[in-house]
Amino acid sequence: MFPDLTRDDVxxxxxxxxxxxxxxxxxxxxxxRLAGEKAIAEMTARIPHPYPPEDAERFIFQSRRSNADGQGLVLAITPKGKPNSLIGVVGIGPGLETGKPTLGYWLGTPHWGQGYATEAARALIDAFFAYGEEDELMASARVLNPGSRRVLEKCGFAYQGSGLAELPARGGYYPADHFRLDRRAWESLKTWGHTGLVREPASVDAGQELSLVH
Incomplete structure (x- = not known):
């Protein structure tokens, strides 16, 4: 799904x-602390509430493994200048039901209302289409989560209809709105500058000299 460029933790x-x-x-x-809040967890498919530290550790190990083998790309969202201060997570990986590339994200409640989720999602979407070969990206949002739907719409996703989505951490299937974004639509949105979409890919730094603390 993702090329060698993204498979190193730098x-x-x-x-x-x-x-x-x-x-x-x-x-x-x-x-x-952030993802374990009920307001966050109940809108996701995989985050339990409360969120035990061992589950968070498992999530990190699984994410890093997926990143390393190119099956997905999960990134911590941090403020520029504060790279050690995680405020959310954004990722693309195989969907639970379809296996197709699917966008997911969450942002801690203290950081809502500032456009960070949209900014992070756009950057990852741009990387997905710029460096990958797939031509479409899927996403879903619970019907009672208008904030998530607004993020998807600002990123250019087109509404595909409503249905049930599997939410293992919630114990079953729940009503959700389904969305799709294809490569052609993304490139058009960038060209037109629609809804403030960046015209160039977000800058990438994959320097081989840098080592990160884990």
Whole structure:
């Protein structure tokens, strides 16, 4: 799904306000504190509530393994200038039901309302289409989560209809809105500058000299 460029833990994406990097074990407490909030967890497919530290550690190990083998790309969202301060997570990986590339994200409640989720999602989407070979990306949002739907719409996703989505951490299937974004639509949106989409890919830093603390 992702090329060699993204498969080293020095890979990162930089946007105007954010620095997106591989998750580390040092992020466990931030993930437990932020993702473990009921307002966050109940909108996701895989995050339990409460969120035990051992589950957060397992998530980090699984994410790093997926990043390393190219089956997905999960990145910690951090403010620019504060790369050790995780405020959320954004990722693309195989969907639970379809296996197709699917976008997912969450952002800690103290950071809502500032456009960070949209900014992070756009950067990863741009990397997905710029460096990968797949031509479409899927996403879903619970019907009672209008904030997530707005993020997807701002990223150019087209509504495909409503249905049930499997949410293992919630114990079953729940109503969700389904969305799709293809390569042609993304390139058109970038060219037109629609809804503030960046015209160039987010800057990438995958320097081989840098070592990160895990």
């Amino acid at each position: 890979f990162r994406l930089e946007t105007r306000r954010l620095w997106l990097r591989w998750p580390r074990l040092a992020d466990v407490q931030a993930i437990v």
